[in-house]
Amino acid sequence: MSAPLLDLDNITVQFGGLKAVADVSFSIGERELVGLIGPNGAGKTTIFNAITGVYRPTAGHVSFLGKKVGHHPPYIITARGIARTFQNIRLFASMTVFDNVRCACNMHLKHGISHALWRGTKVAAEEQRIERDVMELLEIFGLHEQRDENAKALPYGDQRRLEIVRALATKPKLLLLDEPAAGMNPTEKVELMKLIRFVQEKFALAVLLVEHDMKVVMGICERIVVLDYGLKIAEGTPGEIRANPKVIAAYLGKETAA
Amino acid sequence: MFERTKLILVACIAAFAALSPLIGGMNPYYFNILISVGISLILAVGLNLVNGYTGQFSLGHAGFMAVGAYLAAAMSLGILFPYLDPPQWAPTAEELAADPQATVAKWTYPFKALWLLFGWLINALFWCHNHIIPLGAALPGWGKFLFALFYGGAIAALAGLTVGVPSLRLKGDYLAIVTLGFNEIIRVVLQSADPVGASRGLPGIPLATNFFWTFTFAALAIYVVWNIVHSTYGRGFLAVRDDEIAAEAMGINTTKYKVLAFVIAAFFAGIAGGLYAHFFQYINPEGFNFMKSVDIVVMVILGGMGSMWGVCAAAVLLTILPEVLRKVAKIEALPEWAREIAENRMIIYSLILIILMLARPQGLFAGWVKKKTRPA
Ligand SMILES: Nc1ncnc2c1ncn2[C@@H]1O[C@H](COP(=O)(O)OP(=O)(O)O)[C@@H](O)[C@H]1O
Ligand SMILES: [Mg+2]
Numbered sequence: 245m246s247a248p249l250l251d252l253d254n255i256t257v258q259f260g261g262l263k264a265v266a267d268v269s270f271s272i273g274e275r276e277l278v279g280l281i282g283p284n285g286a287g288k289t290t291i292f293n294a295i296t297g298v299y300r301p302t303a304g305h306v307s308f309l310g311k312k313v314g315h316h317p318p319y320i321i322t323a324r325g326i327a328r329t330f331q332n333i334r335l336f337a338s339m340t341v342f343d344n345v346r347c348a349c350n351m352h353l354k355h356g357i358s359h360a361l362w363r364g365t366k367v368a369a370e371e372q373r374i375e376r377d378v379m380e381l382l383e384i385f386g387l388h389e390q391r392d393e394n395a396k397a398l399p400y401g402d403q404r405r406l407e408i409v410r411a412l413a414t415k416p417k418l419l420l421l422d423e424p425a426a427g428m429n430p431t432e433k434v435e436l437m438k439l440i441r442f443v444q445e446k447f448a449l450a451v452l453l454v455e456h457d458m459k460v461v462m463g464i465c466e467r468i469v470v471l472d473y474g475l476k477i478a479e480g481t482p483g484e485i486r487a488n489p490k491v492i493a494a495y496l497g498k499e500t501a502a
Numbered sequence: 503m504f505e506r507t508k509l510i511l512v513a514c515i516a517a518f519a520a521l522s523p524l525i526g527g528m529n530p531y532y533f534n535i536l537i538s539v540g541i542s543l544i545l546a547v548g549l550n551l552v553n554g555y556t557g558q559f560s561l562g563h564a565g566f567m568a569v570g571a572y573l574a575a576a577m578s579l580g581i582l583f584p585y586l587d588p589p590q591w592a593p594t595a596e597e598l599a600a601d602p603q604a605t606v607a608k609w610t611y612p613f614k615a616l617w618l619l620f621g622w623l624i625n626a627l628f629w630c631h632n633h634i635i636p637l638g639a640a641l642p643g644w645g646k647f648l649f650a651l652f653y654g655g656a657i658a659a660l661a662g663l664t665v666g667v668p669s670l671r672l673k674g675d676y677l678a679i680v681t682l683g684f685n686e687i688i689r690v691v692l693q694s695a696d697p698v699g700a701s702r703g704l705p706g707i708p709l710a711t712n713f714f715w716t717f718t719f720a721a722l723a724i725y726v727v728w729n730i731v732h733s734t735y736g737r738g739f740l741a742v743r744d745d746e747i748a749a750e751a752m753g754i755n756t757t758k759y760k761v762l763a764f765v766i767a768a769f770f771a772g773i774a775g776g777l778y779a780h781f782f783q784y785i786n787p788e789g790f791n792f793m794k795s796v797d798i799v800v801m802v803i804l805g806g807m808g809s810m811w812g813v814c815a816a817a818v819l820l821t822i823l824p825e826v827l828r829k830v831a832k833i834e835a836l837p838e839w840a841r842e843i844a845e846n847r848m849i850i851y852s853l854i855l856i857i858l859m860l861a862r863p864q865g866l867f868a869g870w871v872k873k874k875t876r877p878a
Contacts, residue, residue, distance in 0.1 A: 296751060318750035328751055336744035338808070339737070346734050347741045351753030353734060357762060360735035361726050363507065367733060374734050414753050 247310050249274045249450050250295070250326075250418055254304035257290050264290040266474040267304070272418065277444055277451045279461040282471030283494060288454045289331050291471075292420050296328050297321045308418070323351050327416035329407040331423045331454075335395040341406060342391040345378045348413035381409045384446075385439065401428050405436070412443060418450045425455055433457060437464045458495075462486065470494070507725065514721045522714035533713075537781050539821045540716035541774045546801040546817035547723045547810070548770035553799065554807035555731050556763040557743025558670065562681030563771050563798045565688040566658040568790035570772025571779040572698055574654030575707045576631070577638045578646070578780065581697055583628040586621055589613045647710040651719075651776040658772025659765045666764035670757060685795050692787040703786025704779075711781035719777065723770045728810055730766070739763055740808070793848070800851050806864055823847065 248271035257265040265287040272278050280288050293299045295306050297318040305314045313321050327348075336344050355366045382388040385405045390398060395406060404424050411419055421440070425433045437460055444451050455461045461468060462482040470478040470485060472494040478485055485491055525533070545563060552560045575581075591614070593604040638649040661684075669680040693701040730736035741749040742756045749756050779785045801820050805813030824847050830836070831844040843849050 298747065298751075317755075318747075319753050319755045322751055322753040330748065330751075334745050334748035334751075336741050336748065338740060338744050343737055343740075347737045347749070347754065348752040349734055350738050350741075355735070357730070357735060360730055360733040363729045363733070367735075371734060410752065 248272060249276075249309065250452075251307040252291070252295070252304070253307065255291065255294055255301045255306065256303040257287070257294050257299055258302040263474050265294065265301075265471075268471070268474070268476045269304075270469050270476065270479055272450050272452060274417070274450055275444070275448055276467065277441070277453065277465050279465035279468040280452055280454045280471065281456070281458070281461055281468060285473075286471040287474040288471060289422055290474075292328055292422055292452075292454070295321075295420065296326060319351070322414055322416075325415075325417035326420065327411035327414045327418070328420035329404070329411050329422055329424055331426070333403050333407060335403055335406060335410070337394075337396045339395055340392050341382065341387055341395050341398065342378060344395045344406060345381060345410050345413045346374060348410045349374045349377065352415065378413060381412055384443065385409050401432055404428070405439075408440075408443075412447065415447075416449065418452065419444075421451060421453045421455075423454050423456065425457065425460065433460055440464065507729065511721060511725045515718050518714045518717045518721070522712055525713045535822060535825055536713065537711065537716050537777075539818050540713075540720045541778050541781075542798075542801065542817040542821040543720040543814055544723045544770050544774040544777070545798045546805070546813050547720070547727050548767040548774075549798050550802050550805070550808065550810070550813045551727050551730070551739065552763045552767045553802045554809070554813065555727075555736075555743060556739045556760060557807075558760055558763065559675070559678045560681045560764070560767070561678040561792075561795055561799060562665075562683070562685035562688075563767070564790040564792070564794035565681070565685035566662060566768040566771035567775035567778070567794070568688050568692060568785075568787070569661050569768075570651075570654030570658040570775030571785050571790065572654075572692060572704065572775075573631075573657045573772075574650040574776030575704055575779040575785060576698060577635060577650035577653050578708050578710070579704075579706065580635055580639055582632045582635060583697055585625045585628055586617075588621060589617050644710075647715075647780065650780070651715075651773055654776040654779075655769045655772035658775065659769035662765040662768025663761065666761040666768075670760040670764065682792060682795070685790075685792055689787045689791055692790075699786070701787060703784055703789075705784045707779050707783045707785070709780065709783055711777045716777055716781070719770075719773055723773075724810065724814070726766070731808075731810075743808070796848075796851070800855065803855065804858065823850070 251271040252269050255265055255268045256263060268287075268291065270278075280291065282288055290299065294301045295313075297313065297316055297320070301314060305312050307313065308321070308324055308326060313324065313326075316324075336347060339347070353370060355364070355370060359367050379388055379391070382391060385408065387398075387402060387406060387409060390402070395403065398406060404426070408419075408421065408424060411421075424440070425436050428436065440451060440453070441464060443449065453461070453465065462485075465482060468478075468480065468482060468485045469476060470488070470491050472490075477490045477494060478488045480488070525536070528536075545567065549560065549563045552558050576583075589610050590606050593606060597604045634653065638646055638653065641649050665681065665684050669677060672680060692698065698704050731739060738749065738754045738759050739762075741752065741754055742759045746756050749759075775790075778789075797820065801816045802813055804820065805811075805816030807813075827844045827847055827850065831841045833841070836844075
């Protein structure tokens with residue numbers, strides 16, 4: 245196997261006495277779609293936060309494209325090519341759908357503040373290019389007609405999709421999706437998963453997906469990592485995971501298990 | 503579309519140039535108010551970038567105005583700054599002759615440390631100032647005035663950078679306190695700065711500000727801030743205000759944006775200070791106290807933070823209001839208490855703010871002009 249895109253090496257994240265993530269290692273290859281599952285409080289979101297620089301791992305380190313990223317602030321990690329969505333939706337509340345996505349194009353701008361002040365000719369050309377890119381992404385997710393609506397006025401499901409669009413606008417190599425289908429009904433979920441597969445192939449992305457619905461995860465992911473109480477209890481193909489006794493035990497009595 | 507905003511700017515400036523001789527001849531009392539309105543516009547539009555669009559809370563805007571006013575005035579008056587003397591490092595020859603065991607008193611050590619930290623820096627800044635002054639003096643006519651204005655603006659921006667970098671890691675109330683402290687430090691330093699008149703103030707500044715320059719700079723401030731916040735680049739400021747964590751996750755360097763907002767606002771405050779100094783021809787440290795900062799903050803809050811036209815409307819209104827109140831206070835027919843309230847605008851401000859918070863927290867004027875969010 246060639247060097248993985250993302251590599252977690254014995255990551256531990258501790259909050260006071262609580263080890264939210266304990267010695268977790270796994271890696272993601274290019275263009276791979278990996279599922280991250282586990283009961284509530286298992287540490288999935290914490291792993292996302294450790295990868296994106298929101299938290300610094302207490303021990304261990306994260307490598308991306310063969311380089312350690314641990315000590316960088318989030319915006320630099322994003323610039324390297326890791327984008328994410330948030331479990332508790334974090335759209336820019338005062339902005340329109342279009343502007344939410346536009347913000348994510350910010351770091352790819354070739355002009356600086358001096359051009360923006362004056363609205364130089366460079367700006368005009370770039371703004372047009374950005375508008376085209378943003379609209380293209382919005383169209384993929386069927387949000388182009390709501391471009392001028394306030395982001396927070398969208399239905400819940402659309403807000404989640406907008407978060408994905410916004411993350412894609414940063415042009416990532418790795419996309420981290422934290423429960424993107426939460427609150428959706430089964431048909432919407434299936435639609436969304438198809439879309440995720442579609443953009444994954446179109447933009448040649450690696451995706452790490454957190455999702456509670458086992459049927460959905462099993463259907464879409466090539467590989468699955470299972471967390472429980474901060475520990476990685478299993479990793480493998482959907483078939484292996486389904487048969488793993490530890491996983492069955494962790495999910496026992498939890499109706500999300502299929 | 504890109505050309506349209508630029509066209510409006512040029513048209514405005516041309517109109518100001520055409521109107522300037524006409525307006526220059528108007529009643530001096532109203533002319534004073536008009537120029538004050540222009541200066542308030544620059545101050546409020548600049549602060550709106552920090553407090554409104556970027557969601558920080560700066561409470562020291564008058565401090566930056568003071569920096570601009572004093573340096574522009576120093577430029578026009580050709581005031582050089584005397585270098586600070588280093589502290590006494592060792593006993594002098596006479597002291598040693600009188601007492602061979604003489605030492606320099608222990609209490610000077612802290613001053614030595616301060617000197618080592620800042621003394622050379624201050625003197626280096628003074629050196630720069632003393633060498634820039636002749637450059638400005640050599641320019642003819644308006645060139646000299648503009649040079650003075652931009653000099654004041656640039657140093658104010660530098661002050662903004664110096665205050666901004668360490669303090670913008672603070673949030674909300676803490677940032678308000680630090681910026682307020684900066685405002686007070688500037689005032690106190692000016693009060694004891696002899697080359698610029700200390701607490702007596704600095705008189706005799708040449709008259710150079712007129713209708714044209716004031717409103718041209720007001721239009722420029724509006725144009726620049728408008729362009730910034732409507733560009734993709736500048737949407738970053740609003741992203742910082744809306745959600746810092748999400749902004750960082752979208753690749754936006756939030757600290758850089760906060761500092762940038764601070765620096766741009768400070769620059770315009772410096773320009774406003776220079777215009778002020780060259781209009782009223784006299785400045786003193788008390789003119790740039792905490793109350794002045796509050797005035798500007800109230801304009802931004804009243805106008806609806808992050809609403810360009812709301813803030814402009816509030817700036818106009820709140821600059822005229824004290825004059826109206828002054829008139830009201832002179833009306834004999836009113837009861838004593840009403841006249842006293844009218845004399846103290848701070849009471850009125852606090853009342854307005856309390857009512858506003860309860861009734862219209864988004865600001866008086868926000869939403870009057872339909873928001874247009876498509877990029878031009
Ligand atoms: N900032 C924090 N401070 C303290 N505890 C936290 C923090 N973030 C998460 N936790 C705790 O870490 C554990 C894992 O949380 P999380 O990663 O959100 O779980 P999941 O996303 O798998 O549901 C939980 O027990 C949670 O309470
Ligand atoms: Mg979670």
